[in-house]
Amino acid sequence: MHRIYENNDIVVFWNSEKCFHSRRCVTASPLTFDPMRKPWIDVTKDKNSNIWQAIESCPSGALSCTYRHDIDVKMDETNLRSVAYDGDKEIGECDYSSEGSVISIYHTGVDPAYEGKGIAKRLVYTILEYAERNKMEVNATCSYAKKLIADNKSNCLHGGEA
Numbered sequence: 001m002h003r004i005y006e007n008n009d010i011v012v013f014w015n016s017e018k019c020f021h022s023r024r025c026v027t028a029s030p031l032t033f034d035p036m037r038k039p040w041i042d043v044t045k046d047k048n049s050n051i052w053q054a055i056e057s058c059p060s061g062a063l064s065c066t067y068r069h070d071i072d073v074k075m076d077e078t079n080l081r082s083v084a085y086d087g088d089k090e091i092g093e094c095d096y097s098s099e100g101s102v103i104s105i106y107h108t109g110v111d112p113a114y115e116g117k118g119i120a121k122r123l124v125y126t127i128l129e130y131a132e133r134n135k136m137e138v139n140a141t142c143s144y145a146k147k148l149i150a151d152n153k154s155n156c157l158h159g160g161e162a
């Protein structure tokens, strides 16, 4: 499961396939990470510095974070894509085809002037979350999306300790 959470300044990504519930994030920022709440991550409850610190404490790589850079990322279901906007200007998109309950991502592109801001990851995660919420399968021919989807293995070096 892939989820994306935003506040005015930061974007947090969570990949449940990598999470082994060590709860380090919960200890570091209980206001943000609360397993008893739905959704269990809320990035509006604590200071960004605390959230960032909690993400850095995650031993599995399930959590990651980037600055928002005032860029909005939205689904555009009509045109089978997610789109990134700087104000009114489109600066990136992730395109997919859809057949039955299967989505296939075939292109992810970001204006070179905006590279290095985590926008491609936001575009792909937005589609992954959309697909998962609608109980659809996702595959990809786009090499970037393919790598992100395949990246479900834990990076844990701590033997799963709490």
Ligand code: SF4
Pocket: 018, 019, 020, 021, 022, 023, 024, 025, 026, 057, 058, 059, 060, 061, 062, 063
């Ligand atoms: S693996 Fe990471 S995201 Fe999962 S509970 Fe532990 S610290 Fe939190």
